[in-house]
């Protein structure tokens with residue numbers, strides 16, 4: 001077999017367009033695949049915000065990015081919707097994108113061994129390959145991999161819109177597109193893909209259960225022989241306190257004391273008492289139920305009654321904005337709340353905090369805990385999905401483990417985990433040993449990219 005050829009299809013790619021973790025994956029993974037010798041290219045819609053000239057651009061030095069262009073569908077500022085809600089023509093838009101992928105490949109005469117599709121926006125690609133393009137010799141050797149980044153977003157549309165997809169009504173049945181009377185793109189993608197993965201091994205198991213399956217657990221379980229979990233990596237060119245120009249003072253394992261300069265300056269900027277002895281808990285997150293904020297809401301008064309400081313950066317659901325505005329007023333001494341998206345402040349919080357809180361209800365992978373490791377900031381997490389795969393309970397008697405955890409989704413358990421963390425913080429030497437250890441962890445993309453190469457090879461072997 002010759003060099004592996006892969007097209008990664010994504011509705012968002014860093015640095016061109018981003019609303020979530022998918023964009024980070026689509027922007028970082030191809031660069032590492034290329035270094036591993038894969039002939040990889042990327043395709044995404046050309047949104048109104050994309051300034052690059054021409055039909056393509058590059059990420060890294062020479063990974064080609066194709067843009068699927070349509071004034072009608074993509075010359076708008078946002079990706080999926082605006083303040084009035086999702087765009088009404090999203091099915092037209094991503095049907096257009098999925099079909100454009102085949103046309104662009106032909107036009108450029110690039111015959112990938114694997115098209116790597118991501119989430120519902122490109123879920124039609126495996127379907128089209130096995131229907132519209134089933135007998136097209138150009139794609140006779142092409143297989144598909146479908147990655148589920150978050151099963152909660154499935155691409156659901158009213159039944160009446162099914163004809164827009166351009167396939168026979170006979171495919172609108174409960175084994176393929178139909179989902180409780182609606183059209184479900186993700187479901188069809190899962191059924192038709194040659195290989196499927198999610199972004200952590202534990203989430204791959206969880207989504208086969210009723211609790212996490214969002215109604216698709218049966219469909220997924222049926223395909224479990226084709227399903228694997230691959231933890232995302234992070235880009236250490238961006239996330240590394242030794243090189244981070246946005247933080248107050250750079251530091252590494254060798255000059256770890258400088259982290260306390262970052263802490264002091266963060267405390268100062270946030271209007272908190274400057275004192276290295278007081279444990280500082282950071283949160284950087286979408287404010288959504290997924291992230292466990294109902295648990296936080298339950299116990300926040302008890303937490304802030306302790307001798308600690310709390311700094312939160314996030315935006316999201318209105319009820320949590322209301323909650324945290326109230327917290328800011330009530331606990332102005334030891335809480336600092338920023339209800340906004342701010343990438344630079346995020347870096348300062350990762351650097352300046354002692355602990356990072358992430359009590360998610362479910363978490364496909366989670367990047368916050370991996371970033372925290374690198375900044376020597378100890379995660380406090382719920383054992384679910386990618387959090388379970390990356391954070392182990394710290395045992396003060398042996399020094400083993402990497403953070404503070406709880407399992408059952410109960411606020412009392414979360415409070416207990418926070419108390420354990422605060423208590424461990426009191427032992428300066430043990431704490432410093434823990435922080436230095438987690439800073440040495442390697443969650444770079446290299447390992448995960450090798451797993452993706454294996455996954456592509458498995459897809460290629462399917463008949």
Ligand code: ADP
Pocket residue numbers: 020021022284285286313314315340341342343346365366367368369
């Ligand atoms: P998800 O993709 O589900 O939101 P992840 O943990 O996978 O959660 O990734 C979230 C990323 O977005 C992290 O890099 C986090 O630092 C960043 N982030 C979240 N909220 C904010 C915010 N308000 N300001 C800056 N960065 C944020």
